[in-house]
Amino acid sequence: MNHALRCTSCGAAYSFSVERKLCDKCGQGLTLEMKPSFLEEPGEHGIWRHSGILPAVEKKFRISLGEGRTMLQHGLRIGRSIGVEELWIKDETVEPTGSYLDRSSALFVSIALSLGYGRISTYSTGNLGASLAAYSSKAGLKTHVQVKPTIDVGKLYQMIIYGAEVSVVNSFGKRAVKGAIVAVEHDPLINEAKKTIMLEILLQLIESPPDYVVLPMGEGGLVHATYKVMRELRELGVAKGNIGIVGVQPEDCKPIVKAFEKGLDTVEAEAEPRSRIFDLNVAKPRFGNSALRAIRQTGGKAVSVSEKEIFEALSLLAEKEGILAEPAGSLSLAGLMKLVKSREVERDSRVVCVVTGSGLKDPRVMKEIAYKKSSLGMLIEELSGGVRLGSTKTIILRLLSEKNMYGYEVWRGLREKYGINVRIPTVYQHLSDLVEKGYVRRVEARRVMGRKREYYSLTERGEAIV
Ligand SMILES: [Zn+2]
Structure with missing residues (x-):
């Protein structure tokens, strides 16, 4: 490949090599120097339709699982509820492995194949590993993925079933x-393919x-790639007008947002990254400085959102638009909802939100949200192999569904109604376990003949089980 690599922060130039990932001088991310030639190649599949904006790969090496060309939904129902009628949703949940990174894997695996490699090695918080594993299968390459024990279990299943070799490590190393x-x-190659998202959006909204x-x-790579393709298209004389780039980070890890708010030119590492959204829990974003610049130069915004706000948005996407996104997606x-509320984005704006990945990849979070939203607590617990209550505990819950009781009454009920003979301390142990698990609560304590009686009642969660 005869492209040069340039540092996205200090501008240092390097000749291309697949082994070179970061700038030696400043440690920030690198980008390919590209001159796009054309926008669409008719008859090609997946991202290869837009091969004119990608590094050249001979046709015989191009791998595709049908990624890209995703629908741009008019988010009319959410738009009305938040007051932005011109809301559009770029739905990447429908990508072959459920992540926008399938675009990147298509490019990366094809280049690996064209260069004669038989194996791909990666470390991943989830989506990238799962996606590369799928594309490697298609290309007949072997994938090795390092994951941390905290990985989203759905993504781990994907990697294993696609046939990747997975090793679990506590910290990613250059093994x-x-x-x-x-x-x-x-x-740089993984990022380059992300440009196709913005190109598709511009073609889909070509009139306005x-x-x-x-x-x-997370790393800031999607913001970087989006801005890059905007500039490339301007050079081609295609894009006109200005589109503000809005970057959103989780509140528990928001180094780029902090730098934006403080007016800094460079992003400082987050001292204690704590987001549970692992794909976005990046303390030291390699494209942070580039993302910051892109946001400023387009007159965009950087904003952070809480986990609660993320889960609300996730629910809205599902309930009002039929899109099941993962938290990162x-x-x-x-972010948009927050900016509309604070009037930093005007209601009559035309806005595109990119929803980057599918919720089915993250069963733990899906369970948490479904649990809160429905009365099927028991069924959800059982199906997900969560807490399994023993029969005595289940019967105690049944007893408490008739009326609130104190410990001795529960003991008597077990014995008289169900023929269960257990010792009184055992009954109290069961009750305190049930309180701890949130199925039962202590409601009142009364003194009767000098002795304290504590009454127990079912919680909503307990009622769901009975
Ligand atoms: Zn540099």
Whole structure:
């Protein structure tokens, strides 16, 4: 490949090599120097339809699972409820492995194949590993993925079933796999393919481009790639007008937002990254400085959102638009809602929110949200192999559903109604376990003949089980 690599922060130039991932001088991410030639290649599949804006890959090496060309939904119902009628949702949940990174894997795996590699090695918080595993299968390459024990379980299932070799590590290291090409989240090639999202949006809204495009930020690579393609298209004389880039981070890890708010030119590392959204829990974003610049130069915004706001947006996407997003994918809508509330984005704006990934990949979070939303607590617990209550505990709950009782009454009820003979301390142990699990609460204590009686009652969760 005869492209040059340039540092997105200090501008240092390097000749291209798949092994070079970061700038030696400043440690920030690198980007390919590209001159796009054309926008669409008719008859091609997946991202290859837009091969004119991607590094050149011979047709015989191009791998696709049908990624890209995702629908741009008019989010009319959410739009009305938040007061932005011109809300558009770029729905990446429908990508082959459920993540926008399928675009990146298509490019990366094809290049690996064209360079003669037989193996890909990567470390991943989830989505990238699962996606590369799928595309490697299609190409006949082997994938090795390092994951942390905190990985979203759905993404782990994906990797394993696609046939990747998975090793669990506590911290990601440069464990070399012989003869493998290394793919990383901040890889110049991985980022390059993300440009196709903004290109598709511009082609889909060709008559009236949006005022804002809203994106989640972890490494900042999607913001970087989006701005890059805007500039490339301007050079081609295609894009006109200005589109403000809005970058959204979770409140528990928001180094880029902090730098934006403080008016800094460079992003400082987050001292204690604590977001449970692992794909976005990036303390030291490699494209942070570039993302910051993109946001400022387009007159955009950077905003952070709480977990509660993210889950609200996730629910709205599902209930009002039929889109089941993962938390990271819901960040863009959560950010927009916040900016509309604070009037930083005007209600008559045309806005595109990019929803980057599917909720089915994250059963733990899905369970948490479904649990809160429905009365099927018991069924959800059982199906997900969560807490399994023993028979005595289940019967105690049944007894308490008749009326509130104190410990001795429960003991008598077990014995008289169900023929269960247990000792009184055992009954109290069961009751305190049930309180701890949130199925039962203590409601009142009365003194009867000098002795304290504590009454127990079912909680909503307990009622759901009975
Ligand atoms: Zn640099």
